[in-house]
Amino acid sequence: MFSIDLGKLHREWFGNIRADLLAGLVVALALIPEAIAFSIIAGVDPKIGLYASFSIAVVTAIAGGRPGMISAATAATAVLMVTLVRDHGLQYLLAATVLAGVLQVVAGFLKLGNLMKFVSRSVMTGFVNALAILIFMAQLPELIGVTWITYVMVAAGLAIIYLFPRLTKAVPSPLICIIVLTAISIGFGMDVRTVGDMGELPSTLPVFLLPDIPLTFETLQIILPYSAAVAAVGLLESLMTASIVDELTDTRSDKNRECVGQGLANFVTGFMGGMAGCAMIGQSMINVKSGGRGRLSTFAAGILLLFMILVLGDLVSRIPMPALVAIMIMVSIGTFSWSSIRNLKFHPRSSSIVMLATVAAVVTTHNLAIGVLVGVLLSGIFFAGKIAQIFRVTSTLSEDGKERTYRVQGQVFFASVEAFSQSFDYKEALERVRIDVSRAHIWDISSVTALDMAVLKFRREGAEVEIVGLNEASETIVDKLGIHDKPGAMDRLLGH
Numbered sequence: 001m002f003s004i005d006l007g008k009l010h011r012e013w014f015g016n017i018r019a020d021l022l023a024g025l026v027v028a029l030a031l032i033p034e035a036i037a038f039s040i041i042a043g044v045d046p047k048i049g050l051y052a053s054f055s056i057a058v059v060t061a062i063a064g065g066r067p068g069m070i071s072a073a074t075a076a077t078a079v080l081m082v083t084l085v086r087d088h089g090l091q092y093l094l095a096a097t098v099l100a101g102v103l104q105v106v107a108g109f110l111k112l113g114n115l116m117k118f119v120s121r122s123v124m125t126g127f128v129n130a131l132a133i134l135i136f137m138a139q140l141p142e143l144i145g146v147t148w149i150t151y152v153m154v155a156a157g158l159a160i161i162y163l164f165p166r167l168t169k170a171v172p173s174p175l176i177c178i179i180v181l182t183a184i185s186i187g188f189g190m191d192v193r194t195v196g197d198m199g200e201l202p203s204t205l206p207v208f209l210l211p212d213i214p215l216t217f218e219t220l221q222i223i224l225p226y227s228a229a230v231a232a233v234g235l236l237e238s239l240m241t242a243s244i245v246d247e248l249t250d251t252r253s254d255k256n257r258e259c260v261g262q263g264l265a266n267f268v269t270g271f272m273g274g275m276a277g278c279a280m281i282g283q284s285m286i287n288v289k290s291g292g293r294g295r296l297s298t299f300a301a302g303i304l305l306l307f308m309i310l311v312l313g314d315l316v317s318r319i320p321m322p323a324l325v326a327i328m329i330m331v332s333i334g335t336f337s338w339s340s341i342r343n344l345k346f347h348p349r350s351s352s353i354v355m356l357a358t359v360a361a362v363v364t365t366h367n368l369a370i371g372v373l374v375g376v377l378l379s380g381i382f383f384a385g386k387i388a389q390i391f392r393v394t395s396t397l398s399e400d401g402k403e404r405t406y407r408v409q410g411q412v413f414f415a416s417v418e419a420f421s422q423s424f425d426y427k428e429a430l431e432r433v434r435i436d437v438s439r440a441h442i443w444d445i446s447s448v449t450a451l452d453m454a455v456l457k458f459r460r461e462g463a464e465v466e467i468v469g470l471n472e473a474s475e476t477i478v479d480k481l482g483i484h485d486k487p488g489a490m491d492r493l494l495g496h
Helices: 006-014 017-042 046-063 075-088 090-109 112-118 121-142 148-166 173-188 217-249 255-271 281-289 295-310 321-335 339-345 349-365 368-389 417-421 445-460 472-481 489-495
Strands: 071-073 277-279 391-397 403-412 432-442 464-468
Touching: 006 295, 017 046, 017 071, 017 075, 017 173, 017 281, 017 295, 017 321, 046 071, 046 090, 046 255, 046 277, 046 295, 071 295, 075 090, 075 217, 075 277, 090 112, 090 217, 090 255, 112 217, 112 255, 121 217, 121 281, 121 321, 121 349, 121 368, 148 173, 148 321, 173 321, 217 255, 217 277, 217 281, 217 368, 255 277, 281 295, 281 321, 339 349, 349 368, 368 391, 368 403, 391 417, 403 417, 403 445, 417 445, 432 445, 432 472, 445 464, 445 472
Parallel strands: 403 432, 432 464
Antiparallel strands: 071 277, 391 403
16 A cells, blocks of 8 residues: 655654654653553553553554654543543453554545545644643643742743753753753752652553453444544544644655554554554654654654653653643644734634634533534535535526526535525526526535426426536536436426
């Protein structure tokens, strides 16, 4: 299905080695508290999220379609597993993760990634803005009810992040932020929350194991709804994130390969004792802003994550949370499309409504899939309404008053069929009616039915009807679905 270009493969892995390794290190440090937090959300041990983040990052680095994008355990998929874990336990979560991976691989081979072209720019902007808001909101628990020194350290961290690049860009400023604040916190014994306060880090390597569940149809009935939801939400978030990284890096990605890559990652992760995950916009932004561009950055993030929790666990557990909060605030500020606020005055009202509705839906529900679906639905409605307005029917009467020619212009579909039907005067005494659709297009069953009704109503009044100008596509759908030239058509009309 996917061809191999050795030159491209070399560039994706080894074209940016130093920056990719440093960016991967920053991402790995930021992944640890998030993976622990997402495990807590799902109701499982922290090691489940940490193992998942390692496994998913490594597999997607190899099999995914978007170099430089970070995939790991996420809140979007964790919240979908809460009920399954509560009612049936961890083993069913692992099985559901494997099945979700299979469904995502199937989606990739069915090329469902191509559906991304139906997501409008307004939905993308709303998605980005909503994520920025959610990323910032996720930091609030670390900023409420804490000591004053926490605020000082967060401010210091932000100062380092934004000012250090003026000195040098050789080392990512978020990495410097973590190193400096950790040294200060340990050196002065500051009373701040640390990564270790989030949960205990695992001390052993993940092992391959089969989920301990009965292989019955009843088990499939239990896990399939969760797997389908995880697969859909995971792919949606991953493909949206891939599109955003495409724009940030001015490169293209293979969305169908990304579907397969995400599926393989979840499939493997379920056997490694991890929970399902997908692409992470926040971590992907950290990676890109830290200079990560290639597959090596994602691979390094996974490997370094495992190395740090197993070998450097004691040191990693002492990283102050204010350092990571400062990084995530930087990500939220950098992710938000500030120009979209100014553009509210200049962009079409429908585009602004779509963007704002997407933001509102995501922030309200904390569900990225719902927000995107709301945005896509509104985009479709506005588009259909706009196209329906670019439609008209004109007519001319012959000199003898016996024949009228109706000329249809525009798109005839479900949103314009009412205007189409109301454009004809069926009671006019005519011998012949000519419907010219050479400047129109018949799109769906609603438009075919409207054309049938127009023809049959004129015939009922005694007029001969001729349809001219059908293009090839319109003629095909009219021949397939139309009834006006088939036996019994008039009886159907009268019966209707």
